[in-house]
Amino acid sequence: MALAMEDRVIVAGGGPVGLIAALDLVQRGVPVLVLEAASTPIQDPRGAAFHPPTLDILDRLGVLPSLMEIGLKIPIWQVRNRDGSVVAEFDLGILAQETDYPYRFHLGQQKVMPVLLAALAKHANAEVRPDARVTGFTERDDxxxxxxxxREGTSHCxxxxxxxxxxxxxxQxxxxxxIEFEGFTWPERFVVTNLADDLTRFGFxxxxxxxxxxxxxxxxxxxxxxxEPNWRITYPTDPSLTDDEVLDPANVQSRLVDIVAGAEExxxxxSGIYRVHQRVARQFRKGRILLAGDAAHINNPLGGFGLNSGVQDAANLAEKLADVWHNRADEALLDRYNRQRRGANIEFVQKASIRNKAMIEERDPDAKRQAQDQLRAIADDPQLSLHYLLESSMINSIRAAKGID
Known part of the structure; x- marks a missing residue:
């Protein structure tokens, strides 16, 4: 006799994307079990910049007020040269007519996780199971x-x-x-550092x-x-150096004072090293299997799109899966999730993050000068700036995805 299926959705992964998917589902009346490989929530900041459409999602889920109490609103961002000169400065306040959140919001994931877990704990039909590393699955019709x-390596089902x-x-x-994970890996490794200094005194x-x-x-x-201030500086490494050479304290210090013009120490x-990829899963849905967040797509960090697009996946998926769960829609609705979120990632996240990397590492002096002149002109013109910020803040991406049938 075949094992009866539990009436619930299983979410593999208890990071922000998995927990937001679970919270959105359970608030829509769908029972959820979250399986998380780690024993305790992550303790480092990781993705920490939230764009306006993501704040809309967090507000709808009822967790934004708690997050606002412990995070930073960031209305201004800059493009700078290494000598300390400012190429362009953008004020997200210009988006006030387009969103309730005309700013970026900075909060490390290690501070986000307890808020999400506390929200989930209020629901009797939600369970988060740590020390549960998914190793595989068997799909059936039902x-x-x-x-x-x-933790001990004992298998469960x-x-x-x-x-x-x-x-x-x-x-896994x-x-x-x-499902293929199509794309490529950048040749250079990235170094991420955290600093105790106040970099505003250097004009940042x-x-x-x-x-x-x-x-x-x-x-x-x-x-x-x-x-207390905890500044994160991320920079690329020389591919010819070993990891030990890259992370040598003298080498790291040399790179940091080179970035922060005017600083002596x-x-x-x-400091840590990680490799960066540009990859998108060939499909976000395969039968009863649905992918979201980094499991579905990864990109370089220039623009802060990775975590945001993952949260937007979770919200899009939860809405559609709940409609299917409650028999308000046919399962084919989940194919629309695939079209919308995979399409948004390919057309916006991948292209924009690659374009941002190309912009800040432009090697040709004439091309760099032309690009910087164009950026200054955009920043100085309210209408051009509005259009530019609608793109970079992912508002246009969300709107475009909703239009995909």
């Missing part, structure tokens, strides 16, 4: 049998009507489903893109656990 291993893979870039759900605003062919950087203002809290 649902999915999901296998996972606990649970069941649900649908499986959402929000289990990151190395997604995606791999087990046999709270979001900055520093241009240079080889030594570009992204500079963001975050806060540590005690609410900076106080490093953390």
């Amino acid at each position: 649902g999915v049998l999901v296998e996972y291993a606990d 649970v069941s649900g009507r649908w499986l959402v893979g929000a289990d990151g870039a190395r997604s 759900v995606r791999k087990s489903a046999g 605003t709270y979001t900055n893109y520093v241009t240079d062919p080889d030594r570009w950087a992204v500079v963001l203002r975050l806060e540590n656990e005690d609410g 900076l106080h490093l809290r953390y």
